[in-house]
Amino acid sequence: MEFKLEAHRIVSISLGKIYNSRVQRGGIKLHKNLLVSLVLRSARQVYLSDPCPGLYLAGPAGSPAMPPPPPQQQQPGEPAAGPPAGWGEPPPPPPPARAAWPEPEPQPERPAAPVTGAGDAPRGGEVEAAEAAWRRVEGAREAAEGGAAGPAGGSDGFPEGPRGTRRQCGCPPGAEDRPGAPGACPRLACCCAPRPAEDEPPAPPAVGPRKRGAAGVGGGPAGGPASGSSPLKKPRRNSEEQPGGAAAAAAEEEMETGNVANLISIFGSSFSGLLRKSPGGGREEAEGEESGAEAAEPGQICCDKPVLRDMNPWSTAIVAF
Amino acid sequence: MEEDIDTRKINNSFLRDHSYATEADIISTVEFNHTGELLATGDKGGRVVIFQREQESKNQVHRRGEYNVYSTFQSHEPEFDYLKSLEIEEKINKIRWLPQQNAAYFLLSTNDKTVKLWKVSERDKRPEGYNLKDEEGRLRDPATITTLRVPVLRPMDLMVEATPRRVFANAHTYHINSISVNSDYETYMSADDLRINLWNFEITNQSFNIVDIKPANMEELTEVITAAEFHPHHCNSFVYSSSKGTIRLCDMRASALCDRHSKFFEEPEDPSNRSFFSEIISSISDVKFSHSGRYIMTRDYLTVKVWDLNMENRPIETYQVHDYLRSKLCSLYENDCIFDKFECVWNGSDSVIMTGSYNNFFRMFDRNTKRDVTLEASRENSKPRAILKPRKVCVGGKRRKDEISVDSLDFSKKILHTAWHPSENIIAVAATNNLYIFQDKVN
Numbered sequence: 001m002e003f004k005l006e007a008h009r010i011v012s013i014s015l016g017k018i019y020n021s022r023v024q025r026g027g028i029k030l031h032k033n034l035l036v037s038l039v040l041r042s043a044r045q046v047y048l049s050d051p052c053p054g055l056y057l058a059g060p061a062g063s064p065a066m067p068p069p070p071p072q073q074q075q076p077g078e079p080a081a082g083p084p085a086g087w088g089e090p091p092p093p094p095p096p097a098r099a100a101w102p103e104p105e106p107q108p109e110r111p112a113a114p115v116t117g118a119g120d121a122p123r124g125g126e127v128e129a130a131e132a133a134w135r136r137v138e139g140a141r142e143a144a145e146g147g148a149a150g151p152a153g154g155s156d157g158f159p160e161g162p163r164g165t166r167r168q169c170g171c172p173p174g175a176e177d178r179p180g181a182p183g184a185c186p187r188l189a190c191c192c193a194p195r196p197a198e199d200e201p202p203a204p205p206a207v208g209p210r211k212r213g214a215a216g217v218g219g220g221p222a223g224g225p226a227s228g229s230s231p232l233k234k235p236r237r238n239s240e241e242q243p244g245g246a247a248a249a250a251a252e253e254e255m256e257t258g259n260v261a262n263l264i265s266i267f268g269s270s271f272s273g274l275l276r277k278s279p280g281g282g283r284e285e286a287e288g289e290e291s292g293a294e295a296a297e298p299g300q301i302c303c304d305k306p307v308l309r310d311m312n313p314w315s316t317a318i319v320a321f
Numbered sequence: 322m323e324e325d326i327d328t329r330k331i332n333n334s335f336l337r338d339h340s341y342a343t344e345a346d347i348i349s350t351v352e353f354n355h356t357g358e359l360l361a362t363g364d365k366g367g368r369v370v371i372f373q374r375e376q377e378s379k380n381q382v383h384r385r386g387e388y389n390v391y392s393t394f395q396s397h398e399p400e401f402d403y404l405k406s407l408e409i410e411e412k413i414n415k416i417r418w419l420p421q422q423n424a425a426y427f428l429l430s431t432n433d434k435t436v437k438l439w440k441v442s443e444r445d446k447r448p449e450g451y452n453l454k455d456e457e458g459r460l461r462d463p464a465t466i467t468t469l470r471v472p473v474l475r476p477m478d479l480m481v482e483a484t485p486r487r488v489f490a491n492a493h494t495y496h497i498n499s500i501s502v503n504s505d506y507e508t509y510m511s512a513d514d515l516r517i518n519l520w521n522f523e524i525t526n527q528s529f530n531i532v533d534i535k536p537a538n539m540e541e542l543t544e545v546i547t548a549a550e551f552h553p554h555h556c557n558s559f560v561y562s563s564s565k566g567t568i569r570l571c572d573m574r575a576s577a578l579c580d581r582h583s584k585f586f587e588e589p590e591d592p593s594n595r596s597f598f599s600e601i602i603s604s605i606s607d608v609k610f611s612h613s614g615r616y617i618m619t620r621d622y623l624t625v626k627v628w629d630l631n632m633e634n635r636p637i638e639t640y641q642v643h644d645y646l647r648s649k650l651c652s653l654y655e656n657d658c659i660f661d662k663f664e665c666v667w668n669g670s671d672s673v674i675m676t677g678s679y680n681n682f683f684r685m686f687d688r689n690t691k692r693d694v695t696l697e698a699s700r701e702n703s704k705p706r707a708i709l710k711p712r713k714v715c716v717g718g719k720r721r722k723d724e725i726s727v728d729s730l731d732f733s734k735k736i737l738h739t740a741w742h743p744s745e746n747i748i749a750v751a752a753t754n755n756l757y758i759f760q761d762k763v764n
Contacts (some may be wrong), residue, residue, distance in 0.1 A: 006651070007597075010597055010651070010654070011656055013654065017334060025408055025410060026405040026407075026408060026409065026412075026433060026496075027405075027408065027409070027412035027433075027496075029496065030495055030496070030545055030662050031496075031498075031514055031545045031547065031564055031604075034542060034543075034544075034545060034564060035564065035600065035601045035604060035660065037600070038600045039597055039600070039601060039654065042597045042600075043597055046597070057763075064602070288436045
């Protein structure tokens with residue numbers, strides 16, 4: 001249990017660092033953000049893999065304890081962390097035989113997605129639906145990875161950096177253009193297929209450091225005040241990728257919706273930026289970065305914080321498109 | 322923007338310890354030149370201060386040459402990248418001297434984005450007796466000139482002037498962390514987080530990219546380059562270290578783009594030491610070739626390691642710098658100290674290595690006797706010619722009289738930059754905004 005609290009604390013600290021890095025003089029430091037994102041992933045891994053059923057029975061609403069056993073634990077060889085039944089809260093409608101997030105909101109599968117993060121073995125299935133939505137936000141380049149991420153999310157809980165942020169789309173690589181492909185992401189358009197026009201997979205907030213940075217920086221000028229943000233003119237992105245952004249977004253998702261408020265207070269008005277994923281733009285090389293970032297900027301809507309609070313993360317993510 | 326506009330804030334501890342410093346005065350790099358006659362320091366405000374060693378005088382035998390300020394100049398100014406809305410810090414990240422080839426001295430200084438070649442030269446004579454100008458430099462009316470004279474050079478007070486001779490700009494997307502002069506004295510390299518460029522001193526508008534570890538998808542980024550250095554004798558070889566604790570030796574003869582290493586140095590991780598912060602503390606903050614060229618030394622957060630170039634699978638020596646911090650990594654992560662980049666240096670004969678720590682402590686390790694010592698650089702303990710007393714950090718419960726406990730360490734006083742004279746036992750230690758120069762006791 002202490003591990004979980006410790007991990008949660010580390011996640012909060014890491015997110016704070018990533019946020020602060022945006023306003024530091026000299027631009028975002030790639031090295032430091034990379035290290036912070038690695039810590040974030042490790043902590044998240046532990047956070048999600050540490051089963052404490054008792055915690056949920058006792059935990060108040062919005063307590064940081066995240067209930068669902070992470071999907072990693074369901075991987076073969078992984079000791080079962082505790083089936084949904086073990087959790088104190090009523091399991092939501094059964095998505096795939098996987099984690100049951102006691103989310104009151106109507107997208108029960110969703111939490112599984114971010115949780116999965118690092119080590120998803122490719123799983124076809126319904127859960128993908130919810131995950132897909134997030135993944136579109138996250139940018140599931142992983143589709144190309146196929147099942148490679150599986151081992152990465154192995155039991156030691158310390159996945160490799162990039163894998164950590166990968167969200168398995170779950171869709172077989174071939175399913176890119178066929179959202180309705182069986183076993184692929186049934187409900188929403190598969191993350192693989194979002195923008196065929198794009199050369200590169202969409203830059204996810206999780207994995208698109210660039211985008212995230214811009215979004216984050218966009219929060220900057222709006223001012224730290226956690227009060228609702230007026231539409232932000234996002235400054236141009238700097239060329240420093242911010243891998244931490246990925247983890248930040250991931251962590252966000254994992255947190256119970258009730259915790260979104262906590263994150264909002266951490267990030268202030270830039271919180272809306274974190275969820276926002278620029279539909280256009282994608283990830284270009286650094287040289288073309290500026291144009292890409294700028295292309296992504298127009299059309300962004302800034303949610304007021306109160307509105308954001310009411311929207312659950314998934315809706316927000318979808319709206320971002 | 323809500324960022325700090327004015328970074329030159331006065332440290333509010335100044336009232337207490339009489340050593341208040343503006344942030345601009347914090348020393349960010351220290352380097353002796355090849356003879357040890359000059360010592361250059363760079364600071365966060367973009368200035369370079371060069372110290373020169375006094376000539377030893379016969380009168381004061383016991384007073385070996387002291388270092389006095391020789392030249393001060395503003396090397397880099399803060400810049401703003403309008404395209405990316407980024408401010409570029411003027412902090413000097415590294416200074417490297419070129420070997421002296423004539424009366425002038427040359428050094429390279431770099432901030433995050435731009436490398437500059439500076440020429441530091443002396444002027445101790447000035448011409449007098451011009452025909453067309455008077456002594457103040459005003460033009461004379463030619464009609465009033467009735468005689469001609471030849472201007473003569475007359476001695477004047479020594480003036481040291483620094484002029485920028487080359488500016489190597491716009492070659493780095495990410496922050497430059499290292500520069501290294503090649504042994505051919507014609508080329509040098511500059512390394513940022515993802516790329517290393519090779520320059521010729523004469524050509525400023527082009528550089529060769531020799532290492533590029535940027536992945537096609539930045540999401541796949543797992544490591545960055547943290548330091549790079551040329552081999553001291555072989556102009557084709559260089560090493561670079563990564564944030565994953567690995568070192569790669571590359572040979573430029575093998576291919577134009579040295580993405581494939583010739584040697585790969587990595588020590589397997591000790592699984593018993595695994596923690597959230599394992600990756601951070603394994604990131605190498607500095608890599609230095611020995612003077613012999615046979616060994617490389619690397620510094621990560623808690624240790625210094627010496628590697629033999631001929632053995633890739635593990636270092637030949639590992640020295641614990643401040644292992645008592647291992648249990649405090651979480652706090653150090655919170656206050657950002659875990660990201661501090663300590664440097665390490667060899668002495669002239671490669672027998673002793675030195676690196677810094679917290680509380681203004683620095684450590685020396687004798688490779689032959691395996692003895693180590695912890696010393697402190699502070700005003701209270703350093704009267705001129707006083708002998709430094711070894712310090713000790715107490716880890717266990719019982720604290721002896723002179724020991725300091727881990728919890729009393731001041732983590733804001735860190736020694737990141739040190740330098741060792743190339744041939745003598747003189748060291749320069751930068752403690753925040755103060756520079757300490759210590760030398761061997763003279764009997």
